[in-house]
Amino acid sequence: MLVVETVVRIRREHAGGKGIREIARDLRLSRKVVRKAINAPDVEIAGKPMRVKVAHMRLCASRAVYVRAYPRETQEIVFDAHARAFAVFGGVPLRGIYDNMKTAVTTVFVGKERVFNRRFLIMANHYMVEPTACSPAAGWEKGQVENQVQTIRGRFFQPPLKFASVEELNGWLEAECLRWAAMHPHPEQKDMTVAQVLEAERPALQPMLAPFDGFHETTHAVTGTCLISFDRNRYSVMAKAARCAVQVRAYADRIVVRMGDEVVAEDTRHFGRDRTIYDPWHYLPVLVHKPGALRNGAPFQDWVLPPALARLRRKLGSSDEADRRFVRVLAAISTDGLDAVEAAINEAFDTGAASDEVILNILPRRREPPPNQPLSVVVDLKLKHPPRADCAIYDTLKGEAVRGHNAAA
Structure with missing residues (x-):
């Protein structure tokens, strides 16, 4: 409360026309005391x-x-x-x-x-x-x-x-x-x-139809390692944005990185400093050319994989050849999606043949449309109102034709 009362007195006397130095001298304030009070933690x-x-x-x-x-x-x-x-x-x-x-x-x-x-x-x-x-x-x-x-x-x-x-x-x-x-x-x-x-x-009160899209936008350059520097931290973006200019939209709790009309990254906003926040999925195209980075690359350290992928990773092992096989399955996520790849992995395990060849063979079969079901046609149809054939009606047409010919003559 001492700090609050002091601030109130400073405001009151400053509003009355006194200068800050004069107020500090009258209240006998020292810089050390003021700094200590202001820097005291709240929570x-x-x-x-x-x-x-x-x-x-x-x-x-x-x-x-x-x-x-x-x-x-x-x-x-x-x-x-x-x-x-x-x-x-x-x-x-x-x-x-x-x-x-x-x-x-x-x-x-x-x-x-x-x-x-x-x-x-x-x-x-x-x-x-x-x-x-x-x-x-x-x-x-x-x-x-x-x-x-x-x-x-x-x-x-x-x-x-x-x-x-x-x-x-x-x-x-x-x-x-x-x-x-x-x-x-x-x-x-x-x-x-x-x-x-x-x-x-x-x-x-007025109805709140939609919250305001409140962001602060700045332009940043992406490094060759797919990183941007924002607010004293580094965030990864999709590999396609490497060495390009991007727009960072900063919200109170997250950041959204856009390259033109495409979102190339979205992450929780961090307010500390000197942190590097990686999203391993941003680096999938890089893994295709450098599968060894799966074990040694910084973005993949402590990577928590989805359950089916983690199971496949354990099954394949940790050799160089196992890395290449696992990366082949990961690369399929770009075209088929994570859910489809996980379903294919589970199907391969169910058949007892969990390997990259089997999984990559299952995926195109799942992309094929289901075969058309044969239509069941009922042959013995019965009409509720059967048609009545009256051939005499054609004789009336012949009579009308004769009358028309006589009239023309």
Whole structure:
């Protein structure tokens, strides 16, 4: 709380016209003390301290809250927080009050005039929300959220939380927000809980038809080893994209790599540094020419194969010839698909002849269309209404022909 009170005093005195150096001198602040307080970890993830950025959203009428933790504050993360909050609230408000965060506001003018970020405005237009910015150092203009930041810190983050992953932490935070809303009375309508008022507020919210496709796109060059560098980590892409330019779309929890209109990689986003994330399936075309990489190549270390392929791998062994045979089966996945290859492997094992030749012989047979079934035709047919033959009708036609000839004469 000492840090919170100090920050509040700094904001108040700075708004009153004092400079930062003068405020620091009056409060006797040292750089070491401030740095230590700011770098204190908020949570413990997988046994390691981690400072998280927490997105806070609140509906003014019902007081329903939503909080979500992220490793950092970027624009795609702001987009993700909006989509998840609106999904939990069950609708979209007509107006949003925002702090002057860099992910939303490009330029701050005097008064209420702002230049909002172009991408942020696209998101606001998608949800049909009117964005309104607060005045600098005027926390009272968004008092509910300003108070919520301190309340949530004491309610959810004390004592420090410990989780195996950020996803697990966010699942717990969302459940706690819903539990708190179901248990606490509304500050004005005291005979109803926050959850009950939210239920009554939902008809006034706009329907959320589809979440905004919130990503940040950059262009990267793929190396000869099918890797791209993004956000201090390296990710593999399909071998066909080697030494080409690709577009990386970064979302809050994943990255999508595109080469033109084709997706050449999609992976979970990692926020650490100096990691290389391989997808062994990206390197199948490389294995065809270098089957020895199956045992020694970095992308294939600790590769968890599907059950049928793992069984075949154990059956063939680990010699150079076994590697070549196994790679021949793997190469068939590019044309027949993983499910078809696994089914062919299982069929080969069932017949007691699990080898690459047998499996590659089964696959084309499975591609052939099934033979046409002979149609069963009933010969002894009986008509419900048998036809009646009246040959005398042809005599009437002859009479009409004679009358027509006489008339012409």
